[in-house]
Amino acid sequence: MAENVSPVTLELYQKHSKAKVAAGRLWPTEQWANPWSLRSYRRGAMVLAAIVVLGFGLGALIREIGPALTGLHHFYLQLVQDKAPQVPVWAAQALWSLAKAVVILGIVMLNGLFLVWWERKISAHIQSRLGPMFVGGWHGWLQTIADAIKLFLKEDAAPGIRDAWLHTLAPALVFIPVLICFAPVPFGRELEAVNLDIGVLYIFAFTGVSVLGVILAGWASANKYSLLGGLRSAAQFVSYELPRAFSVVPVIALAGSLSLTKIAAVQEGYWLGFFPKWFVFYPIAGPISFVIFLIASVSETNRVPFDIAEAESELVAGFHTEYSGMKWAFFFLTEYAYVFLSCAIMTTFFLGGGGAPLPWLGLVPSWIWFFGKTLFLVFCFMWFRWTFPRLRIDRLMDFNWKFLLPWSFVNILFAVPYLFL
Amino acid sequence: MMQVLFYFFAAIILVSALGVVLLKNVVHSALLLGLCLAMVAGLYGLLSADFLFAAQVLIYVGAIALLFLFVVLLCGRRAEFSEKPLNQAAPAGLLAALTALALLAGVIVQSKAALRLIMPGPSQAGASTIVSIGNAILGPFAVGMEIVGFILLTALVGAVLLTKRSDKTGDVKEE
Incomplete structure (x- = not known):
């Protein structure tokens, strides 16, 4: 203990902690920190558990919202037909689709607001800090909204020799595809915007368009660090796209469909009445697919340990060095949207979508399970970010081409026996 | 509705294709190439060829346009501005383009009847083509x-x- 600690603290420390330290019951990082930390960690864990239980309980009260929305859709079409027969059906449908698009836009925006705050809290706790604590009162929950207002009011500072058109176009080109990608994602039973037969291919296709925006941002900034970031991003994306796509091949083959709704539906049911039939639990092929997809997804979303396109210690901030204000915010919004999208499709491919892990837990509706699993995977993404150091670019490429890609090929062979079961 | 969308896509395809050839800035050309290919994907979508639509976006926009940009950027800023888009090979290029155009036009005219046979009618719109493509391959x-x-x-x-x-x-x- 330091000398300037008050005698009362010292006494409390000795009373509460010494015996526990001796018994090895304190958290290892907390042994020499303040004596109340273990108690507050316990309280924090209890608050977290209470939030989770409350969320699940609330969900169980609300029940499924997918069928209700389908009913609302039919009611709406009927209403339009009865009250305003001169309105063509396609116009009514277009309005309904627009409403869906607005909902997805809302999800993406709220997701950005929440994940930024969450990431700051997680990083803080991993590093024994507190993170945002003041704005809004409870654990700084309004911090990101305050940040967003600041970003809206910020001056749009950009280099004079930039390519002005492309400099403005790049954030839009990065952001729009992620909105498009959310269309076939089933957020629960009957909760997808559209059930596309080519869902998987569609998501992979439009993810690639975002990278064009990243490269353009790098080039249009007229900055060598930005340009390097853009080039790295392109090389990394094109490489990691391959194992990511091939690791899904076993899932597609087993489900017999490219539709995300169908893939989630195939995983319903339980082995022996209690063990969920999720693809991640298929021996050998399932876990390998999942891990390859997870690693490739972390890389595709440009996050540590694969964030060589930003690489603060090498490239200032990579492709978005010369961006500020809302243009800059769009890059971050897109990154978090892609994190959420990756986790959502991972949930659909490998964790049974909205399926409950135990039969009697089916009381809680599918959309709660879906968001729960997805947010857990998002937490894993953040956990990786604050745990692993960044890979060097050549090792990054070696790891992809010499390890992930061959294993994703071999894994397709591992999945073959399941096709004959 | 379909007609309007078709002419919309076709107009963007033509304008962006001209832009690819005529613009002086190589990066702008590469970007317009991406736009042109994306609009072709839109045409596939209109024909309810869903697999072709996704494959076009995945391969041509997401990979080929991307690699074009990559190569252009690797060449650096010096390669971006050439003095004029035309050089002494222009007449030969025009001849090659006209030959290709004539060939395509001939094929289109000859295959009009065949096209009508294999084109998915409105009744099939919405049904996925991916199963039949997989079976054929x-x-x-x-x-x-x-x-x-x-x-x-x-x-x-x-x-x-x-x-x-x-x-x-x-x-x-x-x-």
């Missing part, structure tokens, strides 16, 4: 697909070999 055209795959693999390995540095003895050496 792994059924009657399986041998052809395998051969194409083998040729592409050979090209891939050849490209890797060509770009590797070799020392005087001719042995391939790692960098």
Whole structure:
């Protein structure tokens, strides 16, 4: 203990902690920190558990919202037909689709607001800090909204020799595809915007368009660090796209469909009445697919340990060095949207979508399970970010081409026996 | 509705294709190439060829336009501005373009009847083409697909070999 600690603290420390330290019951990082930390960690864990239980309980009260929305859709079409027969059906449908698009836009925006705050809290706790604590009162929950207002009011500072058109176009080109990608994602039973037969291919296709925006941002900034970031991003994306796509091949083959709704539906049911039939639990092929997809997804979303396109210690901030204000915010919004999208499709491919892990837990509706699993995977993404150091670019490429890609090929062979079961 | 969308896509395709050829800035050209290819994907979508639509976006916009941009950026800022888009090979290029146009027009005129037969009508709109494409590729055209795959693999390995540095003895050496 330091000398300037008050005698009362010292006494409390000795009373509460010494015996526990001796018994090895304190958290290892907390042994020499303040004596109340273990108690507050316990309280924090209890608050977290209470939030989770409350969320699940609330969900169980609300029940499924997918069928209700389908009913609302039919009611709406009927209403339009009865009250305003001169309105063509396609116009009514277009309005309904627009409403869906607005909902997805809302999800993406709220997701950005929440994940930024969450990431700051997680990083803080991993590093024994507190993170945002003041704005809004409870654990700084309004911090990101305050940040967003600041970003809206910020001056749009950009280099004079930039390519002005492309400099403005790049954030839009990065952001729009992620909105498009959310269309076939089933957020629960009957909760997808559209059930596309080519869902998987569609998501992979439009993810690639975002990278064009990243490269353009790098080039249009007229900055060598930005340009390097853009080039790295392109090389990394094109490489990691391959194992990511091939690791899904076993899932597609087993489900017999490219539709995300169908893939989630195939995983319903339980082995022996209690063990969920999720693809991640298929021996050998399932876990390998999942891990390859997870690693490739972390890389595709440009996050540590694969964030060589930003690489603060090498490239200032990579492709978005010369961006500020809302243009800059769009890059971050897109990154978090892609994190959420990756986790959502991972949930659909490998964790049974909205399926409950135990039969009697089916009381809680599918959309709660879906968001729960997805947010857990998002937490894993953040956990990786604050745990692993960044890979060097050549090792990054070696790891992809010499390890992930061959294993994703071999894994397709591992999945073959399941096709004959 | 379909007509309006078709002319919308077609107009953007034509304008962006002209832009690819006429613009002085190479990066702008590459970007417009991406736009042109994306709009072709839109046309596929209109024809309810959903697999072609996604494959076009995935391969042409997401990979080929991307690689074009990559190469252009690797060349640096000096390569961006050439003095004029036309050089002394322009007449020859025009001739080649006209020949290709005539060939395509001939094929289109001749195959009009055939097109009407295989075009998906409005009744089929919404049904996925991916099952029939998969059956065709792994059924009657399986041998052809395998051969194409083998040729592409050979090209891939050849490209890797060509770009590797070799020392005087001719042995391939790692960098």
